[in-house]
Amino acid sequence: MTAQPLLEVQNLRIDLAIGNARFPAVQDVSFTIEKGETLGLVGESGCGKSITALALIGLLRPPLSLAGGTIRFNGKDIQNLSSAEMRKLRGNRISMIFQEPMTALNPLSPVGRQIAEMFVLHKGATWKEAERHAIEALASVRVPAPDRRVKDYPHQLSGGMRQRVMIAIALACGPDLLLADEPTTALDVTVQAEILDLIRELSAAKGTAVLMISHDLGLIANMCRRVGVMYAGRIVEHRAAEDIFRTPSHPYTKGLVASLPLLGARAQHGQKRLQEIEGVVPPVADFPVGCRFNPRCYAATDVCHVDDPAVTELRHGGYVRCHHHD
Numbered sequence: 001m002t003a004q005p006l007l008e009v010q011n012l013r014i015d016l017a018i019g020n021a022r023f024p025a026v027q028d029v030s031f032t033i034e035k036g037e038t039l040g041l042v043g044e045s046g047c048g049k050s051i052t053a054l055a056l057i058g059l060l061r062p063p064l065s066l067a068g069g070t071i072r073f074n075g076k077d078i079q080n081l082s083s084a085e086m087r088k089l090r091g092n093r094i095s096m097i098f099q100e101p102m103t104a105l106n107p108l109s110p111v112g113r114q115i116a117e118m119f120v121l122h123k124g125a126t127w128k129e130a131e132r133h134a135i136e137a138l139a140s141v142r143v144p145a146p147d148r149r150v151k152d153y154p155h156q157l158s159g160g161m162r163q164r165v166m167i168a169i170a171l172a173c174g175p176d177l178l179l180a181d182e183p184t185t186a187l188d189v190t191v192q193a194e195i196l197d198l199i200r201e202l203s204a205a206k207g208t209a210v211l212m213i214s215h216d217l218g219l220i221a222n223m224c225r226r227v228g229v230m231y232a233g234r235i236v237e238h239r240a241a242e243d244i245f246r247t248p249s250h251p252y253t254k255g256l257v258a259s260l261p262l263l264g265a266r267a268q269h270g271q272k273r274l275q276e277i278e279g280v281v282p283p284v285a286d287f288p289v290g291c292r293f294n295p296r297c298y299a300a301t302d303v304c305h306v307d308d309p310a311v312t313e314l315r316h317g318g319y320v321r322c323h324h325h326d
Ligand SMILES: Nc1ncnc2c1ncn2[C@@H]1O[C@H](COP(=O)(O)OP(=O)(O)OP(=O)(O)O)[C@@H](O)[C@H]1O
Pocket: 016, 025, 043, 044, 045, 046, 047, 048, 049, 050, 051, 052, 062, 063, 064, 182, 282, 283, 284
């Protein structure tokens, strides 16, 4: 018998309302995350990664709404929880960090207080105990002089330090799952690597599973064992990270792999990129008929303009949605 996954998402659908019409911004999205595993979701801007994560913790707001599917966390359906039940889960068992911590931090409250709140809210600690925990939490994300920094307001900290504070808040209660939505995109390259190392190290030490969301396939492949590639609201390929690189199956995945900066020999010759995928992800209300990737696909034929491709299981594990997959 296989162990029950920590998170099981099946046929998730998120609708975007425009006037009286509803459009499926995310459709038929299914994935699982095992306890302690880091799963990657990768794809260009606008393909539905962030709203998928927001749906998991009940944070979709109009014009977006959860329109179908099941979300099971630790074996329990959580898609219909009341807001009070969801608040108990959020920050405690599932937490989220965002691209720009400034939008998630309260600018008017010292960062120590914002960390301490988690211990008071979810663990029943007194404020005095919680303040001590806040200093320890800041130390654990390697903020120097944490006993002084707890008194700082978010604007007094650098972007990297703010993201460390967000991680301290997110991990304060020892959640089972961390949703990390482009956690390093807004940071300098050197700081990016430090923050990724921190997430990797702390999640491994605490056994926290991570849903790592990024437009950067290189980053995702580095952090994750399995990867879901999203395009226009769908997972178009779901594979082990090493297979995505070695034998990408969907034309979109192939494009992502081909557009990665090259390592090794070719890079030494000054050739940085092989090719870009031309075009952009269409807006939700304009998803094409048939395969949603067809306007950008070099392999598209008549069937791709008519029929939405079904899921095909791949021989060595994973699946792809393409009429002409390898
Ligand atoms: N509040 C909103 N109102 C209208 N449309 C929205 C809203 N939020 C998201 N969308 C649309 O839903 C689609 C998916 O957005 P989402 O933010 O999940 O994409 P993403 O892949 O995470 O990209 P990014 O990294 O740019 O956030 C996009 O077409 C986006 O324009």
